[in-house]
Amino acid sequence: MSGHDFESHFESTGSIDTTDDSTMIDKAAIDQLAAIADRYPRKRSALMPMLHFVQSVDGRVSPRGVTVIAEILGITEAQVSGVATFYTMYKRRPAGKHHIGVCTTALCAVMGGDALLDTVAQTLGIAEGETTEDGQFSLERIECNAACDFAPIMMVNWEFMDNMTPDKATKLLDDLAAGREVHSTRGPAITSWADTERVLAGLNDGRADEGPSAGTPSLEGVRLAQHKGWTGVPRVMPVVPDRPVVPEPEAVPAEPEPAPVPAEPEPVPAEPEPVPAEPAESETPAAAPAARPRQRRRIKK
Numbered sequence: 001m002s003g004h005d006f007e008s009h010f011e012s013t014g015s016i017d018t019t020d021d022s023t024m025i026d027k028a029a030i031d032q033l034a035a036i037a038d039r040y041p042r043k044r045s046a047l048m049p050m051l052h053f054v055q056s057v058d059g060r061v062s063p064r065g066v067t068v069i070a071e072i073l074g075i076t077e078a079q080v081s082g083v084a085t086f087y088t089m090y091k092r093r094p095a096g097k098h099h100i101g102v103c104t105t106a107l108c109a110v111m112g113g114d115a116l117l118d119t120v121a122q123t124l125g126i127a128e129g130e131t132t133e134d135g136q137f138s139l140e141r142i143e144c145n146a147a148c149d150f151a152p153i154m155m156v157n158w159e160f161m162d163n164m165t166p167d168k169a170t171k172l173l174d175d176l177a178a179g180r181e182v183h184s185t186r187g188p189a190i191t192s193w194a195d196t197e198r199v200l201a202g203l204n205d206g207r208a209d210e211g212p213s214a215g216t217p218s219l220e221g222v223r224l225a226q227h228k229g230w231t232g233v234p235r236v237m238p239v240v241p242d243r244p245v246v247p248e249p250e251a252v253p254a255e256p257e258p259a260p261v262p263a264e265p266e267p268v269p270a271e272p273e274p275v276p277a278e279p280a281e282s283e284t285p286a287a288a289p290a291a292r293p294r295q296r297r298r299i300k301k
């Protein structure tokens with residue numbers, strides 16, 4: 001170990017909870033899942049919307065949901081589970097009717113996000129990652145939701161609650177628990193987490209235009225630039241043509257095994273260059289005189 005402690009705020013990691021095999025997925029749900037898959041040129045692109053739909057029915061990614069998705073898409077259950085357990089928006093245990101998220105990333109944290117999270121946890125009587133016994137609320141600590149100009153923010157069923165305070169959060173939870181009508185600070189009425197999951201599955205609830213698309217603080221920079229006459233650097237955006245729809249590829253027959261290539265023969269080592277004989281000490285290589293015939297020595301008697 002490096003000696004640095006790491007504290008994870010995400011739910012315990014692991015696989016789909018197979019100890020709970022309860023399901024509400026019926027024939028109509030399976031038909032709906034198949035219809036979602038049919039929207040995509042490549043069916044497996046529908047995996048994430050289909051997981052959201054399973055959550056809208058079973059309140060979590062159920063084992064049955066994993067099996068049905070794998071069958072429709074023609075992929076393995078392990079491939080479905082691999083995606084479902086990677087993203088924190090997919091739940092392995094049932095979420096509440098209202099799923100509460102409190103952002104504690106840097107900007108929301110300095111604006112009181114942690115105090116907000118503590119207040120919500122105390123009010124609901126649960127810790128982050130848990131669901132109330134009556135199934136009305138679940139709580140999650142979330143990362144930045146790109147709404148820092150409204151910090152600290154809270155989400156209810158992924159609808160924004162901007163500029164929250166502990167008091168506002170307590171009243172909001174009381175209203176939701178009492179079944180009173182509650183609206184996001186950006187307009188849309190809060191319904192349920194299951195309804196939101198259907199929207200995330202790509203099913204139109206007809207409410208896309210409720211509320212503004214951008215809030216006042218987000219537009220402040222634009223307004224200031226217009227007032228000052230500032231313009232950005234002109235930029236020519238490349239025209240990217242629509243991608244052609246690619247049909248599902250036919251099963252490609254396996255390539256025939258290539259004929260074995262005979263091994264290259266081992267290179268024969270070259271004959272070593274003959275080493276020139278060392279010249280005799282008395283000889284000079286360039287002008288060695290021709291050897292004279294030896295004369296017999298006369299022996300004096």
Ligand code: FES
Pocket residue numbers: 103104105106107108109143144145146147148151152153
């Ligand atoms: S830090 Fe909370 S929305 Fe960005």
